[in-house]
Amino acid sequence: MISTAIRVARVGSAAELAAAVLMxxxxxxxxxxxxxxxxxxxxxxxxxxxxxxxxxxxxxxxLVNRLSKVRAGLSIRFLIRELLLILLLARLDLxxxxxxxxxxxxxxxxxxxxxxxxxxxxxxxxxxxxxxVTRNVDLKSRIxxxxxxxxxxxxxxxxxxxxxxxxxxxxLLISAEAGSSLAGFIGIGxxxxxxxxxxxxxxxxxxxxxxxxxxxxxxxxxDDWLREYKPQTLLYFSGSKDSTYQVNMWLETMEQLDSRPxxxxxxxxVLQTLAPTTVPVICVPGGVHLMNMDLSxxxxxxxxxxxxxxxxxxxxxTMKHVFIGHGDSDKLASVNxxxxxxDEVWTAGRAxxxxxxxxxxxxxxxxxxxxxxxxxxxxxxxxxVSDGPRGGAADGHCPTVLYAPTWEGWDGDPGNTSxxxxxxxxxxxxxxxxxxxxxxxxxxxxxGLVSKGARVAHQxxxxxxxxxxxxxxxxxxxxxxxxxxxxxxxxxxxxxxRIAELSGSGGEKGDEAEAxxxxxxxxQKHEEIxxxxxxxxxxxxxxxxxWEHRVIMGAEPHLYHCFNVSDAMVSDISSVVxxxxxxxxxxxxxxxxxxxxxxxxxxNTAVRAAVILSNSAKELSELLSAVRDPAxxxxxxxxKELKQYLLGLDEPTSIDQFNTAVAxxxxxxxxxxxxxxxxLGIDIDPARVTNALPGQRLPFADEADDVTA
Numbered sequence: 001m002i003s004t005a006i007r008v009a010r011v012g013s014a015a016e017l018a019a020a021v022l023m024x025x026x027x028x029x030x031x032x033x034x035x036x037x038x039x040x041x042x043x044x045x046x047x048x049x050x051x052x053x054x055x056x057x058x059x060x061x062x063l064v065n066r067l068s069k070v071r072a073g074l075s076i077r078f079l080i081r082e083l084l085l086i087l088l089l090a091r092l093d094l095x096x097x098x099x100x101x102x103x104x105x106x107x108x109x110x111x112x113x114x115x116x117x118x119x120x121x122x123x124x125x126x127x128x129x130x131x132x133v134t135r136n137v138d139l140k141s142r143i144x145x146x147x148x149x150x151x152x153x154x155x156x157x158x159x160x161x162x163x164x165x166x167x168x169x170x171x172l173l174i175s176a177e178a179g180s181s182l183a184g185f186i187g188i189g190x191x192x193x194x195x196x197x198x199x200x201x202x203x204x205x206x207x208x209x210x211x212x213x214x215x216x217x218x219x220x221x222x223d224d225w226l227r228e229y230k231p232q233t234l235l236y237f238s239g240s241k242d243s244t245y246q247v248n249m250w251l252e253t254m255e256q257l258d259s260r261p262x263x264x265x266x267x268x269x270v271l272q273t274l275a276p277t278t279v280p281v282i283c284v285p286g287g288v289h290l291m292n293m294d295l296s297x298x299x300x301x302x303x304x305x306x307x308x309x310x311x312x313x314x315x316x317x318t319m320k321h322v323f324i325g326h327g328d329s330d331k332l333a334s335v336n337x338x339x340x341x342x343d344e345v346w347t348a349g350r351a352x353x354x355x356x357x358x359x360x361x362x363x364x365x366x367x368x369x370x371x372x373x374x375x376x377x378x379x380x381x382x383x384x385v386s387d388g389p390r391g392g393a394a395d396g397h398c399p400t401v402l403y404a405p406t407w408e409g410w411d412g413d414p415g416n417t418s419x420x421x422x423x424x425x426x427x428x429x430x431x432x433x434x435x436x437x438x439x440x441x442x443x444x445x446x447x448g449l450v451s452k453g454a455r456v457a458h459q460x461x462x463x464x465x466x467x468x469x470x471x472x473x474x475x476x477x478x479x480x481x482x483x484x485x486x487x488x489x490x491x492x493x494x495x496x497x498r499i500a501e502l503s504g505s506g507g508e509k510g511d512e513a514e515a516x517x518x519x520x521x522x523x524q525k526h527e528e529i530x531x532x533x534x535x536x537x538x539x540x541x542x543x544x545x546x547w548e549h550r551v552i553m554g555a556e557p558h559l560y561h562c563f564n565v566s567d568a569m570v571s572d573i574s575s576v577v578x579x580x581x582x583x584x585x586x587x588x589x590x591x592x593x594x595x596x597x598x599x600x601x602x603x604n605t606a607v608r609a610a611v612i613l614s615n616s617a618k619e620l621s622e623l624l625s626a627v628r629d630p631a632x633x634x635x636x637x638x639x640k641e642l643k644q645y646l647l648g649l650d651e652p653t654s655i656d657q658f659n660t661a662v663a664x665x666x667x668x669x670x671x672x673x674x675x676x677x678x679x680l681g682i683d684i685d686p687a688r689v690t691n692a693l694p695g696q697r698l699p700f701a702d703e704a705d706d707v708t709a
Contacts, residue, residue, distance in 0.1 A: 016056060020063040023052035027080060034084045037091035039177045046081060046169065053077065057159050075114070078162045082107045085169060092176055099172065099181040106168050106188040113195040114161065120202040121157045124149065127206070128513045131215040131289055132222055133271055135281040135519040142221040143213050145517040149205045153198075154511075161198055167191045212513045215289075222282065223294040229280065230297040231262035233662055234319070238266035238309040244273040246304050246326035251277040253374040258659045259666065262298070264290070266309050268512065276503075276529065278521050287312045295319070299666040306338040314341060317676075320669040322346055327575030328373060328646065335359035343668075346661060348373040348578075349648035351605050371661045372654030373647055376582040380564045398478075398547035399627045400438045401430055402566040404559065405590075406574040407444035408451040415593030418572050418613075419443065419461070420453045422590045425617040426570055427461050431468045431549075433624055440562055441465055442552040462551050469549040480545040488542035495536045502529050537561050567627045570613070570620075577606045581643050586626040586633060588613050606646060609638035 026049035033041035053074075056064035067073060086103055094100045128148060139145070148154070171187015204210050212218075235254055237247040247263070247270065254261040255278055265271050265283040274281065284290040290312050298319045303310055304326045314321055323342045328334065328351075335355050339345050340362040346369050347353055353370065356363040403426060409416040418426065430439050441461060448455025472478050502525045540557055544550070552562065559576065563569070568586045571577050580587055588611040591600040597612045611623045626633035648654065 013059075016059055016061045016063060019052040019055045020061070023049050023056070023077075026052065027077070030081060030084050031087075034088040034091060037088050039088070039092075039173055042085070042088050043173050046085075049077070049081065050163075050166065054159075054163070057156060074158060074162060078165060079107075079111070082165060082169070085172060089172065089176060094176065097181070099175050099184045102181070102185060102188055103168070103172050106191060107165070109192055110165060110168070110195055113192075113199055117161050117195070117199050117202070118158065120199065120206055121154060124154065124202065124205050125511075127211050128511050130212070130512055130516055131218055131284075131286060132516075133268060133283040133512045134222070134516045135271070135274075136278065136521050137222070137225055137280050137282060137516075138520060139218075139221050139225065140517050140520075142224055143217055144209070145212050145513050146210050148511045148514050149202065153202065161195065164191050164194045164198070167194070219289060219292070226294045226297070229262075230260060231280070231295070232259035232297060232299055232666065233257055233261050234295065234298045234301045234313075235261065235263045235279075235304065236301055236310065236313050237263070237270065237304050238307045239270060239305055240267070241269045241273055243305065244270050248275045249326060249375050250302070250304055250324070251275055251279065253655065253658060254279045256374070256655050256659075257662065259300075259662060264313070266290075266312075276521070276526060278523055278526055291315070299669040300662050303342065306336045310341075318669065318673055320344070320665045322665065328352060328578045335361055335363075337361040339363050343367065344369055344661075344665060346371045346658075349644065349646045351646045355605075369661050370648050371657045372649070373579075373582075374654045374658050376560075376579060376647065377654065378560050378564075379579065379582045381584045382567075398436060398438045399567040399624075400440060400546075400565055401623075401627070402440045402442065402562050402569040402571075403427060403430070404442050404562070404569060404571045404576050405444065405447070406572045406576065407446040407449065408454040410450060412451075413593070415573070415591075415595070417444075417447075417454065418570075418590035418592045418615075419447060419457045420451065421592050422613065422615040422617055423457045424460050424464065425615065426590070426613070426620065427464050429617050429620045430570075431464065433620075435628065436472075436547070437624065437627070438547050439465060439468075439549045440552060440566060441550070442559060442562055465549045465551055472547065472549065478545065478547050485543055485545070488539045491539040492536060492543055495532050495539060499529055499532050499536070502532075541565055568623055570623070573604050573606070577610070578646055581606065581609070581639065582647055584639055584643060586611070586623055586635065586639075588620065588623045590615070590617070606642075609635050609642040611635070 026045050029045035030042060030049065033045055053064070067077070086100070086107070089095070089097075089100050089103060152160075167190035168184075168187040170183075171190070172184045174187075175181050175184030213221075233254075235247070235250055239246060247265070251263075251274075254263060261279045263277070263279050263281045265274070265281065266285060268283055268285060271281065271283040282293075284293065287309070295316065296318060298316075301313055301316075301319045301321050302324050303322065304324060306323070320343045321341075323339050323345045325334065325346075328348045334352070335358075339356075344367050345352075345356070345363055347355075349370055349372070353365065353368045356368060357365060403423075405419040405423060406417050408420070414421065427439065427441065430437055443458055443461075447458050473480075537557055540561075560579070563580055563583055563585075566585070568588070569576075569580050570588045570590070571580065572590060572592065577587065577589055589600075589604075589607045590613040591597070592615060594615065595603065600612055601608050611619055611626075613619050626635070630636070644650075648657065652660075
């Protein structure tokens with residue numbers, strides 16, 4: 001079921017499916033046209049297959065990739081079309097004509113060109129595949145990395161080379177119909193000439209100074225940079241493309257560290273989807289390369305996920321290893337037994353400590369440090385919201401309720417998400433609320449990937465909100481300011497254009513060798529983009545009436561921005577709930593598995609100050625009452641206590657707590673290294689090791705005699 005859902009999701013669109021069907025039907029049609037024989041029918045069917053093939057490749061369709069699995073790959077499709085063209089010429093009694101032998105010779109020679117072309121492309125790509133890929137690391141001044149071939153020469157190169165047969169095919173069809181060989185030989189000449197030129201154009205990039213340095217030279221340059229930069233705190237991450245969010249959430253925290261930060265990734269695909277950052281990033285796919293890398297100045301290593309490749313860094317004794325995770329929730333991942341391999345485990349608040357104690361998975365209490373969650377700093381509370389009763393459109397204000405369900409998960413547990421059993425009920429009751437409220441609906445990006453029921457429920461919710469939005473727009477109680485909204489939309493377009501210009505989106509990109517060479521961030525541009533994104537968020541919410549229901553798809557606006565414009569939230573058990581608690585606003589969580597209120601609260605710490613919803617969502621009136629009038633909010637004090645329990649103290653700030661934890665652990669690492677050096681007879685000045693106070697920047701080991709015992 002799961003694999004079927006994934007395959008369906010990868011089809012992409014109905015247009016892609018239609019193109020694949022046309023292409024598959026086109027080849028039998030070509031064969032029939034060749035046997036009849038009919039030049040016009042052959043040309044029409046061939047054109048359909050060419051266009052469908054090109055469309056599917058341009059879309060990067062999952063379907064066209066599947067064809068190679070059933071022995072109908074790209075080269076086979078072109079070869080069959082060419083062989084059928086020769087059959088057509090034979091059926092037209094041209095087998096004794098010179099053009100017939102020219103066609104055979106052309107296609108033999110053309111396929112003879114495929115081998116050197118494929119070898120060149122493979123050799124260029126392999127030689128330009130770096131042993132490490134970097135961002136914000138100055139390698140340009142240390143080694144020479146030449147330009148990549150023009151983007152068009154390597155992008156979909158096999159498809160482009162094979163499509164050069166089009167000149168010969170068209171020329172031969174014209175000759176077959178006109179009875180003259182001239183057009184055919186012109187087409188043959190163009191096909192073979194262009195193919196030869198393509199092969200020759202790639203020759204300079206497989207020899208001489210067009211070749212990047214070898215792996216040893218690149219790795220030596222990286223080590224040279226590391227010895228100069230002397231990183232002190234390292235964020236380590238390994239995972240899939242879909243898990244990049246787990247490292248992205250820590251980028252801003254790394255930028256705010258008092259010590260010199262470094263990010264080490266293990267997969268190229270994660271680097272490709274990594275958010276922009278000013279922190280130096282090194283992607284090291286090879287375990288041996290990582291283990292030989294000079295990280296002797298690093299004293300603290302932070303891990304955002306429990307994965308097998310962590311062992312390649314955990315083996316280094318000169319640094320302290322810390323699990324920081326990628327979210328705070330009551331899910332089993334938050335108490336993984338693997339966590340006991342780290343020197344410390346950092347949690348947001350007391351709740352994380354208690355989870356490990358209850359789970360009894362071997363993590364000692366003295367190894368747990370509460371540091372808050374620096375990522376939650378942008379989340380705003382109810383400040384600025386007027387006290388007293390809050391009505392609907394009649395008094396100029398329409399409270400906002402965010403519905404942010406999580407996805408169905410892989411295991412089919414009915415308690416994973418509310419969307420299937422309760423989603424439509426929740427939205428229906430919110431739509432019918434009196435006084436009215438505005439609904440923001442932001443579902444998990446993976447909703448419907450596994451379960452058809454979740455996908456159908458999501459579609460019903462979207463349709464329900466679109467209908468309600470249209471009815472509200474026609475309701476005279478709700479007024480809008482078209483001029484202000486048009487101005488905001490124009491501002492959005494301006495900001496998006498400027499961000500695209502600064503980001504370089506839409507341009508042709510070089511390969512990873514060029515990206516490594518030219519990957520130094522422009523700090524001024526980076527800061528301007530951050531400012532523009534904040535302006536975009538402000539303009540987004542002004543671009544439509546404050547009472548208009550919204551279905552929010554995609555990454556923007558960010559979930560935290562939705563938190564900030566909402567007066568309350570409805571969600572499921574996930575880190576979304578823990579994050580929203582930072583706002584101090586009322587929230588509701590659905591007991592989709594129908595455990596009952598007491599058992600649901602016992603099992604899930606984050607819902608202890610929530611309104612618990614059954615699948616009928618009839619309890620929503622309690623949430624709306626608290627939203628409209630803070631005096632009717634009996635859970636307000638419980639939310640304050642729960643916030644501190646889950647997320648830690650507000651003062652000192654979480655980033656200060658985080659920096660202090662890094663500093664203290666760095667001292668422990670340095671002390672251990674000094675002791676080890678002493679036992680080995682290495683002379684180290686003990687004065688380098690000092691006590692740290694909260695917020696104090698430490699005198700980290702900057703000297704060239706760092707210990708690597």
